[in-house]
Amino acid sequence: MTARPLFQRSPMPGFGLSMGVTLTMLSLVVLLPIGALLMKGAAFGPAGIWDTVNRPRVWAALFLSFRLSLFAALFNLVFGTLLAWVLVRYRFPGRRLLDAAVDLPFALPTAVAGIALTALYAPNGAFGSLAKEIGWKIAYSQWGIFLALVFVGLPFVTRTVQPVVEEIDREVEEASATLGAGRLTTITRIILPMLAPAALTGFALALARAVGEYGSVIFIAGNIPLVTEIAPLLIVIQLEEFNYDAAAAIGIAMLLISFAMLLVINLIQIWSRRRIGHV
Amino acid sequence: MSDTAPFPIRPARFRNPTEETPLVRRLAILAAVLGLALLVFAPLLVVFAEALAKGWLAAVTSLASRDALSAIKLTLLIAAISVPLNAAFGIAAAWAITKFDFRGKAFLITLIDLPFSVSPVVAGLCIVLMFGTNSLLGGWLVAQGFPVVFALPGIVLATMFVTFPFVARELIPVMIEQGRAEEEAALTLGASGWRVFRTVTLPNIRWALLYGVLLCNARAMGEFGAVAVVSGKIRGQTATMPITIEMLYNEYLSVAAFSMAALLTCLALITLLLKTALERRHADQLSAAHRH
Numbered sequence: 001m002t003a004r005p006l007f008q009r010s011p012m013p014g015f016g017l018s019m020g021v022t023l024t025m026l027s028l029v030v031l032l033p034i035g036a037l038l039m040k041g042a043a044f045g046p047a048g049i050w051d052t053v054n055r056p057r058v059w060a061a062l063f064l065s066f067r068l069s070l071f072a073a074l075f076n077l078v079f080g081t082l083l084a085w086v087l088v089r090y091r092f093p094g095r096r097l098l099d100a101a102v103d104l105p106f107a108l109p110t111a112v113a114g115i116a117l118t119a120l121y122a123p124n125g126a127f128g129s130l131a132k133e134i135g136w137k138i139a140y141s142q143w144g145i146f147l148a149l150v151f152v153g154l155p156f157v158t159r160t161v162q163p164v165v166e167e168i169d170r171e172v173e174e175a176s177a178t179l180g181a182g183r184l185t186t187i188t189r190i191i192l193p194m195l196a197p198a199a200l201t202g203f204a205l206a207l208a209r210a211v212g213e214y215g216s217v218i219f220i221a222g223n224i225p226l227v228t229e230i231a232p233l234l235i236v237i238q239l240e241e242f243n244y245d246a247a248a249a250i251g252i253a254m255l256l257i258s259f260a261m262l263l264v265i266n267l268i269q270i271w272s273r274r275r276i277g278h279v
Numbered sequence: 280m281s282d283t284a285p286f287p288i289r290p291a292r293f294r295n296p297t298e299e300t301p302l303v304r305r306l307a308i309l310a311a312v313l314g315l316a317l318l319v320f321a322p323l324l325v326v327f328a329e330a331l332a333k334g335w336l337a338a339v340t341s342l343a344s345r346d347a348l349s350a351i352k353l354t355l356l357i358a359a360i361s362v363p364l365n366a367a368f369g370i371a372a373a374w375a376i377t378k379f380d381f382r383g384k385a386f387l388i389t390l391i392d393l394p395f396s397v398s399p400v401v402a403g404l405c406i407v408l409m410f411g412t413n414s415l416l417g418g419w420l421v422a423q424g425f426p427v428v429f430a431l432p433g434i435v436l437a438t439m440f441v442t443f444p445f446v447a448r449e450l451i452p453v454m455i456e457q458g459r460a461e462e463e464a465a466l467t468l469g470a471s472g473w474r475v476f477r478t479v480t481l482p483n484i485r486w487a488l489l490y491g492v493l494l495c496n497a498r499a500m501g502e503f504g505a506v507a508v509v510s511g512k513i514r515g516q517t518a519t520m521p522i523t524i525e526m527l528y529n530e531y532l533s534v535a536a537f538s539m540a541a542l543l544t545c546l547a548l549i550t551l552l553l554k555t556a557l558e559r560r561h562a563d564q565l566s567a568a569h570r571h
Binding site for chain 1: 296297298299300304307308310311312314315317318319320321322323325326329364367368370371372374375378379380381382387390391393394395396397398399400401402404405406407408409411413414436439440443459462463466471472475476494497498500501502503504507508520521522524525528536537540543544546547548550551552554555
């Protein structure tokens with residue numbers, strides 16, 4: 001067996017030009033800057049990075065960012081799947097408006113979302129004042145961060161699950177019903193496993209987005225160190241003090257943790273696909 | 280025996296076994312409507328309500344101020360530079376990836392997708408570390424009178440970083456689906472490479488391209504995290520519209536902040552409208568995930 005050639009000859013023109021443009025721009029815009037961050041980290045050394053990260057304020061921020069992102073992505077996993085089901089299977093007035101509204105978090109600038117959510121959920125806001133009466137503080141607490149992260153991650157699960165719901169063969173559900181399964185059994189044993197890989201993809205995307213989110217969170221968070229200070233904000237603070245080493249160290253820590261999380265999710269996805277026998 | 284069946288063929292209250300009970304349906308619809316009302320519709324309304332809290336005049340006056348106008352101009356300029364560049368990249372990358380076979384294709388796609396899993400703040404940080412005044416390259420560029428960070432080039436780079444995959448990701452699935460047969464036919468008929476691209480490929484991908492550009496533009500004009508890090512937030516010079524919103528909001532200039540926000544919200548609504556129209560009319564020419 002011979003190794004696959006590096007490049008298969010093709011009569012199609014323009015490989016040199018298109019590949020050249022692709023690699024040049026990819027390097028200039030993405031790879032070289034990320035390389036600069038990694039070089040800075042390498043120069044700073046693992047010990048230096050560890051010393052920067054191993055401080056209560058940094059740990060608290062990292063833990064807060066990843067924990068709330070996980071909760072928000074889990075909420076979106078459930079709510080997004082429900083939303084996809086409702087939008088595809090049910091017919092009711094306003095369905096198309098609802099369908100279009102799901103994409104708003106993609107289109108709305110995060111700073112706008114941040115101040116709008118704060119105006120609503122602050123103690124003197126429309127919803128915040130209602131919550132205040134039952135002693136529930138939403139904005140300027142971790143609930144506010146959770147809310148903002150749910151907002152930015154909202155479309156991911158719905159948009160990945162929706163096409164799969166559309167493709168479900170009704171005959172499968174009918175077969176399940178004729179074999180005596182109740183609707184609940186059919187949903188939990190037949191339908192949800194079919195949706196799982198797509199839902200997990202959406203979950204991973206929502207999680208990655210939430211972990212790095214900055215614009216919508218900083219307005220509603222209150223930004224109290226150790227309590228409501230997220231990791232990206234800590235990077236910005238270090239940069240404003242021209243503390244490039246510390247900023248790079250936290251940035252690298254965030255990159256490492258996100259990649260580790262995405263790796264785990266990919267493994268779960270491969271496992272779930274194999275188990276269900278779905279490609 | 281009478282002619283009629285002893286039992287009605289359908290029970291009086293027939294329920295389709297592949298549907299949920301009406302109660303479950305209603306509850307699910309209610310949850311969906313309530314969730315979106317609290318998360319999406321209410322924030323939309325509040326932006327306009329707060330902008331107009333002191334009347335139309337106050338809102339319009341705040342947008343006509345010098346700093347506001349320069350922020351609007353800067354944001355439009357940044358989008359005008361970064362979106363076409365990213366569109367060109369997206370077309371080139373999609374052409375290279377879908378029309379040729381080479382090793383490492385999956386790895387290349389992963390690299391193109393990388394900006395989606397990097398925090399915008401970290402993206403900004405990367406650009407500061409590469410082009411900042413105390414880096415080797417940045418110091419030299421400043422000495423040549425061409426500063427990148429805290430200036431327009433840095434903001435454009437940061438914007439391009441966060442919007443980098445949008446067009447390519449939209450085009451690649453569509454071009455894979457369309458295959459190479461049409462281009463190959465055109466080539467055998469003697470068309471040049473450019474002619475094949477212009478007359479065969481481009482008409483096939485135009486709606487997908489427009490879709491990608493639309494999303495790329497919305498993100499480019501609204502980007503906050505990456506731009507906040509590299510812009511230096513100099514009023515009237517490097518403050519984009521989202522950055523101006525933050526500055527006004529922190530100065531408790533609520534009407535001015537929300538008026539600027541309302542402007543960006545209008546942009547988002549137009550984007551959604553065009554996007555929905557594309558999904559309805561040209562579903563067959565968009566990648567499968569957008570057909571519903």
